[in-house]
Amino acid sequence: xxxxxxxxxxxxxxxxxxxxxxxxxxxxxxxxxxxxxxxxxxxxxxxxxxxxxxxxxxxxxxxxxxxxxxxxxxxxxxxxxxxxxxxxxxxxxxxxxxxxxxxxxxxxxxxxxxxxxxxxxxxxxxxxxxxxxxxxxxxxxxxxxxxxxxxxxxxxxxxxxxxxxxxxxxxxxxxxxxxxxxxxxxxxxxxxxxxxxxxxxxxxxxxxxxxxxxxxxxxxxxxxxxxxxxxxxxxxxxxxxxxxxxxxxxxxxxxxxxxxxxxxxxxxxxxxxxxxxxxxxxxxxxxxxxxxxxxxxxxxxxxxxxxxxxxxxxxxxxxxxxxxxxxxxxxxxxxxxxxxxxxxxxxxxxxxxxxxxxxxxxxxxxxxxxxxx
Numbered sequence: 001x002x003x004x005x006x007x008x009x010x011x012x013x014x015x016x017x018x019x020x021x022x023x024x025x026x027x028x029x030x031x032x033x034x035x036x037x038x039x040x041x042x043x044x045x046x047x048x049x050x051x052x053x054x055x056x057x058x059x060x061x062x063x064x065x066x067x068x069x070x071x072x073x074x075x076x077x078x079x080x081x082x083x084x085x086x087x088x089x090x091x092x093x094x095x096x097x098x099x100x101x102x103x104x105x106x107x108x109x110x111x112x113x114x115x116x117x118x119x120x121x122x123x124x125x126x127x128x129x130x131x132x133x134x135x136x137x138x139x140x141x142x143x144x145x146x147x148x149x150x151x152x153x154x155x156x157x158x159x160x161x162x163x164x165x166x167x168x169x170x171x172x173x174x175x176x177x178x179x180x181x182x183x184x185x186x187x188x189x190x191x192x193x194x195x196x197x198x199x200x201x202x203x204x205x206x207x208x209x210x211x212x213x214x215x216x217x218x219x220x221x222x223x224x225x226x227x228x229x230x231x232x233x234x235x236x237x238x239x240x241x242x243x244x245x246x247x248x249x250x251x252x253x254x255x256x257x258x259x260x261x262x263x264x265x266x267x268x269x270x271x272x273x274x275x276x277x278x279x280x281x282x283x284x285x286x287x288x289x290x291x292x293x294x295x296x297x298x299x300x301x302x303x304x305x306x307x308x309x310x311x312x313x314x315x316x317x318x319x320x321x322x323x324x325x326x327x328x329x330x331x332x333x334x335x336x337x338x339x340x341x342x343x344x345x346x347x348x349x350x351x352x353x354x355x356x357x358x359x360x361x362x363x364x365x366x367x368x369x370x371x372x373x
Contacts, residue, residue, distance in 0.1 A: 001115050001309050002338035003043060004080075005073040010062040011087075012038035015367040022355040025339040028370075029346045030360035035368030036342035039360075040118065040314040042070040043340070045085055047116035047312070048140050049097075049107045058089040066090065074114045077309050081113040108154075111147035115303055119296040119330075120316030126295070127280050127288050131269040138270065141299060142203050145306050149199050156192035160266055163189055167259045182252060189264065190244035196265050197234045204230040204270065206305070210298030211291075218329040219290060225275055226291055232268035286323075293326055297333045313339040320348050327351060 006019040013035045028036045037053075041060070044052045051060060061068040071084040084098040097104040104110060126137050142149045163185040170178045208228035215226035233247055234240045247263040248255075255261055272279040272291060279291055304310045313334055319327060320343060331351065343349050346357060358370040 001076050003072050004075050007071040008042055010065040010068040011070055013368045023338055024355035025352055026356045027349040027354040028342045028358050028360050034360045034362050036360045037316050040316050044118050046072050047114040048144055052118055057087050057094050061087050061089050083110055083113045108150035111144050115144050115311035116314055117299045117311050118314040119318055123292050134270040152195040156196050159189045159192050164260050186248045190241050193244045193265050194240050197240045206302050207298050210301045211294045214294035214297040227273040229271040231271045310337045313337045315341040317342050
């Protein structure tokens with residue numbers, strides 16, 4: 001898969017931009033804050049339906065504008081794809097998707113028209129932050145590999161919210177009435193949980209193998225081992241529906257006291273272990289970078305194995321953070337992959353074998369523009 005054209009209108013600090021990317025490597029260099037990351041963010045939005053750095057869509061709209069859009073044409077094994085995301089700060093829905101020029105019914109319909117793996121400094125948060133950051137990582141990557149996962153996850157979260165609403169509203173209700181209603185929601189929640197858990201188990205099983213192999217190939221110490229482990233109440237069970245029902249009933253009294261559901265895949269986590277110890281607690285900065293890089297390279301391999309073609313690779317200011325060994329590993333995995341690389345200085349991209357260089361600058365009107373060379 002590769003982006004054959006990209007157009008932005010009132011997106012971040014771009015008033016308007018049209019780009020015809022090379023199928024190889026494009027380097028975007030310039031001062032911090034010039035707009036390099038904004039270009040990668042646009043492609044990330046087209047691939048996964050959301051920004052990699054904000055949950056507020058209005059932040060991606062140029063200040064003072066009533067609409068922004070990003071539009072792309074991609075080429076896949078099955079031919080040409082056209083997709084567009086429009087953002088409206090004051091309307092509902094704020095985000096709308098067009099496919100081949102026609103409105104899509106759901107945001108999730110865009111999944112699969114473009115695929116991308118992004119690696120940037122903020123990805124270290126996968127290790128450093130709490131379980132929510134790791135669930136977000138899992139959910140975002142699964143969504144572009146298996147678009148049906150988006151619908152399944154949305155259904156699970158919808159039922160979960162209904163169960164939580166009943167817990168919040170049950171004060172003073174007769175126990176018999178409460179239990180009857182809760183039994184019905186428990187059955188729905190358990191049913192919705194099955195696909196979510198099975199998809200996560202598959203994804204993390206595949207990623208764990210790929211990431212472990214990648215880590216072994218680039219680690220400074222060949223004795224170091226890297227392991228990913230799916231952690232959750234249903235992570236290892238062969239009967240997720242039955243165990244989910246049992247767990248919900250067992251914790252119902254506590255849920256009634258705390259007014260929310262504490263059991264289920266919405267509390268899942270991803271353990272990252274270095275030689276059997278928690279990477280978050282015992283890993284050095286270099287080991288953490290190697291682990292996250294290994295996961296990203298493992299994603300590329302997984303997407304290729306599952307979808308039959310490689311994704312675009314978006315590298316945001318990472319070359320300056322990687323030593324020679326890690327750079328070489330990244331470049332090996334990027335062979336045959338459309339790659340976009342940002343850096344502050346053109347020299348930082350040495351060794352990337354780039355096909356195109358663009359200098360990103362900000363004009364007197366505070367809008368970003370690109371100059372080739």
